Amino acid sequence: MLKVNNIDVYYDKVQALFGVSIEVHQNEVISIIGSNGAGKSTLMKTIMGLNNAKKGTIEFEGERIDTVKAHSIVGKGIVYVPEGREIFPDMSVIENLEMGAFSKNYTKEQMNQKMQEAYDLFPRLYERRNQLAGTMSGGEQQMLAISRGLMSDPKLIMFDEPSLGLAPVLVDEMFEAIVRINKEKKKTVIIVEQNAFMAISISDRCYVLRNGLVTMEGESKELLGNDEVNKSYLGG
Amino acid sequence: MASQIIQLIINGVAMGFIYALVSMEYTIIYNSTGLLNFSHDKFITLGAYIFAGTFVLGIGVNPIVGVLATIITMFLFGVIVAVGIFNPLRNMPSRLFAIMGTIALGRIISEAIRLIYGATAKTVPGFITGVYRIGSIVISKATLVIIGVSILVVVILQIYMMKTKAGKAMRCVNQNKTAATLMGINVSRSIMITIAISAVICTIIGVLVVPLYSINVSMSNTIGLKGYAAGIIGGFGYLPGAIIGGLLIGVIENLSTVVIAPVYKDCVSYIIMIIVILIQPRGLRALIRRKK
Numbered sequence: 001m002l003k004v005n006n007i008d009v010y011y012d013k014v015q016a017l018f019g020v021s022i023e024v025h026q027n028e029v030i031s032i033i034g035s036n037g038a039g040k041s042t043l044m045k046t047i048m049g050l051n052n053a054k055k056g057t058i059e060f061e062g063e064r065i066d067t068v069k070a071h072s073i074v075g076k077g078i079v080y081v082p083e084g085r086e087i088f089p090d091m092s093v094i095e096n097l098e099m100g101a102f103s104k105n106y107t108k109e110q111m112n113q114k115m116q117e118a119y120d121l122f123p124r125l126y127e128r129r130n131q132l133a134g135t136m137s138g139g140e141q142q143m144l145a146i147s148r149g150l151m152s153d154p155k156l157i158m159f160d161e162p163s164l165g166l167a168p169v170l171v172d173e174m175f176e177a178i179v180r181i182n183k184e185k186k187k188t189v190i191i192v193e194q195n196a197f198m199a200i201s202i203s204d205r206c207y208v209l210r211n212g213l214v215t216m217e218g219e220s221k222e223l224l225g226n227d228e229v230n231k232s233y234l235g236g
Numbered sequence: 237m238a239s240q241i242i243q244l245i246i247n248g249v250a251m252g253f254i255y256a257l258v259s260m261e262y263t264i265i266y267n268s269t270g271l272l273n274f275s276h277d278k279f280i281t282l283g284a285y286i287f288a289g290t291f292v293l294g295i296g297v298n299p300i301v302g303v304l305a306t307i308i309t310m311f312l313f314g315v316i317v318a319v320g321i322f323n324p325l326r327n328m329p330s331r332l333f334a335i336m337g338t339i340a341l342g343r344i345i346s347e348a349i350r351l352i353y354g355a356t357a358k359t360v361p362g363f364i365t366g367v368y369r370i371g372s373i374v375i376s377k378a379t380l381v382i383i384g385v386s387i388l389v390v391v392i393l394q395i396y397m398m399k400t401k402a403g404k405a406m407r408c409v410n411q412n413k414t415a416a417t418l419m420g421i422n423v424s425r426s427i428m429i430t431i432a433i434s435a436v437i438c439t440i441i442g443v444l445v446v447p448l449y450s451i452n453v454s455m456s457n458t459i460g461l462k463g464y465a466a467g468i469i470g471g472f473g474y475l476p477g478a479i480i481g482g483l484l485i486g487v488i489e490n491l492s493t494v495v496i497a498p499v500y501k502d503c504v505s506y507i508i509m510i511i512v513i514l515i516q517p518r519g520l521r522a523l524i525r526r527k528k
Binding site (some may be wrong): 089 | 401404405407408410411412414415416417418419420421422423
């Protein structure tokens with residue numbers, strides 16, 4: 001479904017990704033783990049067109065998307081839920097959700113139905129629907145960011161550090177939601193995490209990034225048993 | 237005395253709305269791009285000249301048609317300015333590039349006006365003239381038109397930003413450009429529309445002051461500056477504050493003529509601005525406390 005082929009990405013003169021290739025199939029959950037600065041977010045942003053790859057190609061459903069403008073990527077069916085949530089603080093929850101569907105021309109009923117789905121996933125959002133998003137707690141903002149991403153009914157949804165700065169009980173809730181998004185809503189999922197254990201345990205396959213290189217890839221089950229992964233990322 | 241004060245307040249509200257429109261016109265650009273349009277007063281002058289010089293006195297169309305034609309022309313002008321100056325320069329390493337760009341644009345507009353329309357001042361005879369009398373209160377028709385049209389502009393802009401998809405996109409761009417892009421919003425295009433809208437507001441200001449001032453190259457210098465003062469008093473970048481700030485300045489400076497000589501009227505708004513900067517730089521925005 002998504003094929004990232006041997007891409008090099010630079011920030012000015014500093015190279016951030018070195019020949020990175022990943023492949024994602026329909027209905028999979030892929031985790032990308034690695035420490036701070038390994039290039040995980042850079043990879044996501046490059047897929048979204050926010051960074052440009054100097055070399056290599058990105059294909060989505062057989063179509064080159066590395067030359068497509070950033071604001072057109074959503075229309076192709078890829079959504080990125082960025083690190084640090086990036087919600088619109090001076091808009092209400094409802095307005096934030098509406099903006100998530102910006103790329104679609106929904107009728108009023110379709111819009112209401114999508115919102116109902118968001119409220120079903122996170123009932124808390126319904127309670128907060130008229131509140132300004134900037135005044136909500138971190139966990140609620142993360143719920144909003146995830147739901148906002150789902151509003152455009154994407155085929156592939158990418159989560160960047162969804163557990164960042166959240167209380168453990170909320171972290172579990174986020175990961176449960178992500179599993180439901182994959183299983184019930186049939187979305188292909190990429191999850192980027194520093195919380196490696198959680199990410200690996202809910203994913204089918206995993207890529208390990210280190211200093212801009214893919215150093216390991218494979219079935220999540222196998223990587224969980226791998227000594228090096230254990231030592232470096234799982235604290236074992 | 238009482239009727240004199242009422243009259244001063246009404247005239248003050250009218251001038252206040254002019255300042256409020258100026259303040260709104262550059263605030264929407266500031267919010268969208270983080271940049272100030274230093275040629276904004278020249279946009280106002282250009283609007284007045286295109287309306288009066290080209291359409292009404294030149295081609296000789298009916299003023300209403302002239303206003304609509306000017307609005308369309310200036311909308312397109314705004315698009316060109318966005319494509320030529322704001323969008324290429326806003327991503328430069330320093331804001332200075334864009335600032336210099338708009339200052340240069342202001343000079344270009346002034347000199348172009350001088351070349352095209354000549355250096356002599358113009359007036360549009362018979363455009364919104366006449367007065368209404370209620371008892372001993374005398375109100376010019378222009379005052380009422382200014383108040384009415386300004387309220388209309390404020391309401392339309394509000395509806396645009398709160399209810400339409402493009403308006404909501406504009407607010408998203410103000411708050412977070414990366415997130416707006418991720419939603420599928422074309423940030424450059426949204427900024428282009430914002431600048432075109434700003435140019436249209438400038439045009440409306442230019443046309444509204446035609447009955448008050450003669451049309452000349454420096455006609456909008458004072459209202460341009462007072463518009464900044466209004467924005468600072470209202471809290472920079474805060475749209476409702478910009479409107480209230482404009483009205484406050486307009487009314488206070490008019491009422492001040494009761495106690496001080498009218499010559500010093502123009503100083504009043506700048507003094508208020510300086511006091512606001514000294515005491516509460518966030519202006520009226522400081523009064524609104526957000527629940528955290």
